[in-house]
Amino acid sequence: MQNKKRKMITMQMIIFELRNVTGNPYVHIFGVGLPVVLAELLAVSEVNDPSLAGMIATSVYLGMGTLIPMATILMGYAVCYAQELDKGIPERMQLFGIRGSSMLCSRAISEAIFITVSFGIFFAVGYGVSDLEQPAASGVVSYFLSILVLSVILLALAHGVACICRSFGRTYCVSMMLYFAFMIFSGMMGVEYADLPKWAQAVARMLPVTYINRDFYQVWLGEEYNYMPMIQSYLFLGAVSGILLFLVWKRSPRAEIS
Numbered sequence: 001m002q003n004k005k006r007k008m009i010t011m012q013m014i015i016f017e018l019r020n021v022t023g024n025p026y027v028h029i030f031g032v033g034l035p036v037v038l039a040e041l042l043a044v045s046e047v048n049d050p051s052l053a054g055m056i057a058t059s060v061y062l063g064m065g066t067l068i069p070m071a072t073i074l075m076g077y078a079v080c081y082a083q084e085l086d087k088g089i090p091e092r093m094q095l096f097g098i099r100g101s102s103m104l105c106s107r108a109i110s111e112a113i114f115i116t117v118s119f120g121i122f123f124a125v126g127y128g129v130s131d132l133e134q135p136a137a138s139g140v141v142s143y144f145l146s147i148l149v150l151s152v153i154l155l156a157l158a159h160g161v162a163c164i165c166r167s168f169g170r171t172y173c174v175s176m177m178l179y180f181a182f183m184i185f186s187g188m189m190g191v192e193y194a195d196l197p198k199w200a201q202a203v204a205r206m207l208p209v210t211y212i213n214r215d216f217y218q219v220w221l222g223e224e225y226n227y228m229p230m231i232q233s234y235l236f237l238g239a240v241s242g243i244l245l246f247l248v249w250k251r252s253p254r255a256e257i258s
Contacts, residue, residue, distance in 0.1 A: 030071035063213030082171035136222025160244025
């Protein structure tokens with residue numbers, strides 16, 4: 001007689017994964033503290049005309065908000081899961097009937113909870129300290145929908161990187177390189193998109209964070225915006241992440257993603 005199928009997602013698993021997320025110092029430093037500090041510093045340093053303070057602060061905050069999923073998922077999840085792989089934790093969990101896909105779904109929910117709280121803190125500080133402009137309802141929906149889709153893609157990318165690297169050192173190196181590459185090419189490190197060389201602009205156009213950092217001020221206010229280039233960047237990064245997951249599944253379907 002077959003055993004009853006275990007639930008895909010349980011509250012115990014979500015709490016377990018949420019403890020993993022909150023216990024990772026990287027996500028607190030790079031996913032909460034750094035975006036707030038950088039946003040405030042850039043918002044103040046770039047203001048030459050007081051009448052433009054609201055526009056500049058809002059643009060900076062919308063761009064720096066992408067650091068939250070990048071740090072929490074791309075770095076935090078990848079490094080944490082690589083440590084689990086190194087210690088054989090997924091294999092041990094499977095001995096108790098907990099599949100890799102169940103762990104991934106539970107981690108996705110816990111990451112979503114942590115990111116939601118982080119954005120609450122982020123914008124609470126922004127509206128409390130800086131002169132952020134009030135958004136249109138459509139702008140809020142578009143912004144957080146873009147962040148949500150980006151987070152899902154980054155989760156797939158981080159999972160693939162961790163499963164391929166399979167050690168803390170290699171995963172930390174690769175995820176940190178990706179993290180800073182995204183920041184540099186998207187214009188968050190002080191070099192604007194227009195000032196990048198042609199080859200770097202071509203790379204930047206393939207990253208969703210470029211469009212969020214550069215263009216989302218007008219979306220935030222509900223103005224018209226051509227979403228097609230940004231959608232193409234999402235499709236490209238999603239395809240890269242999907243290919244990594246497929247390679248992981250082909251190599252070790254049982255322990256890592258089944």
